[in-house]
Amino acid sequence: MRVTMIGAGYVGLVSGACFADFGHVVTCVDKDPAKIAALEKGDIPIYEPGLADLVANNVQAGRLFFATGQTEAVRSADVVFIAVGTPSRRGDGHADLSYVHQAAREIAEAMDGYTVVVTKSTVPVGTGDAVEAIIREVRPDADFAVVSNPEFLREGAAITDFKRPDRIVVGTEDERAGEVMRALYRPLYLNQSPLIITNRRTAELIKYAANAFLATKITFINEIADLCEKVGANVQEVARGIGLDNRIGSKFLHAGPGYGGSCFPKDTLALVKIAQDADSPVRIVETVAAVNEVRKRAMGRKVIAACGGSVSGKTVAVLGLTFKPNTDDMREAPSIAIIRALQDAGASIRAYDPEGIEQAKTVLDDVAYADNVYTAIEGADALVIITEWDAFRALDLDRVRALLKTPVVVDLRNIYPPQDLLVRGFTYVSVGRPEELY
Numbered sequence: 524m525r526v527t528m529i530g531a532g533y534v535g536l537v538s539g540a541c542f543a544d545f546g547h548v549v550t551c552v553d554k555d556p557a558k559i560a561a562l563e564k565g566d567i568p569i570y571e572p573g574l575a576d577l578v579a580n581n582v583q584a585g586r587l588f589f590a591t592g593q594t595e596a597v598r599s600a601d602v603v604f605i606a607v608g609t610p611s612r613r614g615d616g617h618a619d620l621s622y623v624h625q626a627a628r629e630i631a632e633a634m635d636g637y638t639v640v641v642t643k644s645t646v647p648v649g650t651g652d653a654v655e656a657i658i659r660e661v662r663p664d665a666d667f668a669v670v671s672n673p674e675f676l677r678e679g680a681a682i683t684d685f686k687r688p689d690r691i692v693v694g695t696e697d698e699r700a701g702e703v704m705r706a707l708y709r710p711l712y713l714n715q716s717p718l719i720i721t722n723r724r725t726a727e728l729i730k731y732a733a734n735a736f737l738a739t740k741i742t743f744i745n746e747i748a749d750l751c752e753k754v755g756a757n758v759q760e761v762a763r764g765i766g767l768d769n770r771i772g773s774k775f776l777h778a779g780p781g782y783g784g785s786c787f788p789k790d791t792l793a794l795v796k797i798a799q800d801a802d803s804p805v806r807i808v809e810t811v812a813a814v815n816e817v818r819k820r821a822m823g824r825k826v827i828a829a830c831g832g833s834v835s836g837k838t839v840a841v842l843g844l845t846f847k848p849n850t851d852d853m854r855e856a857p858s859i860a861i862i863r864a865l866q867d868a869g870a871s872i873r874a875y876d877p878e879g880i881e882q883a884k885t886v887l888d889d890v891a892y893a894d895n896v897y898t899a900i901e902g903a904d905a906l907v908i909i910t911e912w913d914a915f916r917a918l919d920l921d922r923v924r925a926l927l928k929t930p931v932v933v934d935l936r937n938i939y940p941p942q943d944l945l946v947r948g949f950t951y952v953s954v955g956r957p958e959e960l961y
């Protein structure tokens with residue numbers, strides 16, 4: 524099958540490389556000539572484990588191509604994916620669909636023969652209808668179907684998520700398009716991944732509902748963590764105790780500094796807007812978004828409290844800047860709000876992150892970057908762990924104790940057993956767990 528991806532960003536590139544790996548012939552198209560030139564040389568513009576090898580192998584096998592112009596790639600394609608960005612529109616929180624609409628117009632101009640046009644970008648309910656109307660307007664004679672096929676890829680685990688999905692969701696009422704999508708995903712559902720074919724609007728809503736539910740789970744456990752601190756309970760044990768109930772499930776119950784990233788903050792806000800416009804508000808999701816937003820700065824105050832109520836003139840070492848491990852992505856990372864809160868309170872920040880420093884430099888001012896964990900810590904008044912990179916899970920605690928000017932550790936991801944630090948004389952503060960030995 525011939526597949527064209529419009530947009531060689533995160534979703535387009537991962538999906539394109541994985542489809543090529545299944546044996547389809549894939550062209551990833553992007554308007555940014557620098558990005559395409561880099562990809563052609565084998566330079567991957569994002570950090571995603573396994574992606575560079577996957578791209579290289581499929582380029583070498585003659586199944587994966589890159590292009591800046593889409594005319595030829597669309598003309599010869601059986602399936603064209605729209606995988607362009609849908610940023611939050613400035614001011615109102617709605618998803619900005621101008622790139623999606625533009626892609627639809629350009630696809631319409633170039634398509635030839637029966638073509639399945641698939642929206643993979645996360646788009647508001649009804650966008651499939653709009654894409655169909657645009658194509659119909661540009662090319663009244665075109666033979667095509669518009670399908671919704673949302674992605675559920677997690678950064679850092681995107682290739683595994685693509686190849687072993689919990690489910691594949693396809694939204695179309697067009698039987699022929701349904702068959703094309705089945706053929707495209709055959710390698711996966713032969714592997715027992717359920718394929719749900721539903722109508723287009725339902726598929727569009729599934730994506731938002733899934734992300735909003737996961738964001739709700741995280742926010743719920745974060746509030747329970749705060750309560751644990753007040754009543755002397757342990758949130759990790761609460762999470763285990765409720766998560767073993769199959770109706771609840773154990774995943775996404777890790778308390779922390781609040782969720783970030785390119786999806787949850789944006790998609791929860793977009794769902795709130797969609798629901799308000801439909802006169803059917805989702806108040807739970809409105810609250811989740813609001814609670815998560817204030818939590819990030821509240822974590823800054825937590826650090827200040829751990830430092831005895833003031834960080835003025837102090838140096839705080841920060842380990843982990845990205846919104847989660849195994850990515851270089853800084854979008855909506857809790858570290859941004861936490862660091863700004865600490866700076867506003869007069870602290871100097873020295874930070875280390877295994878992959879995120881280059882991106883961090885574009886969003887954070889006045890941060891000194893260290894090139895490893897221990898140089899970040901040396902002489903600091905406190906250490907704050909914001910992102911749970913594996914490299915931070917087994918620090919030499921005696922060395923940390925010796926390097927810190929004052930032995931204060933704030934672990935916002937609960938990656939250490941409190942006893943390990945308390946017995947060494949640290950002041951150790953984590954999220955939703957007792958601070959005394961017990």
Ligand code: UDX
Nearest residue numbers: 674675676677678775776777779782783784786846847
């Ligand atoms: C998410 C969805 O998981 C994915 O299905 C969707 O397609 C895109 O959005 P991603 O943003 O890559 O993926 O990251 P994810 O692993 O879901 O984490 C999101 C945020 O929630 C991170 O900031 C993470 O630290 C936080 N999180 C996650 C928690 O604080 N606690 C948890 O238990 C899980």
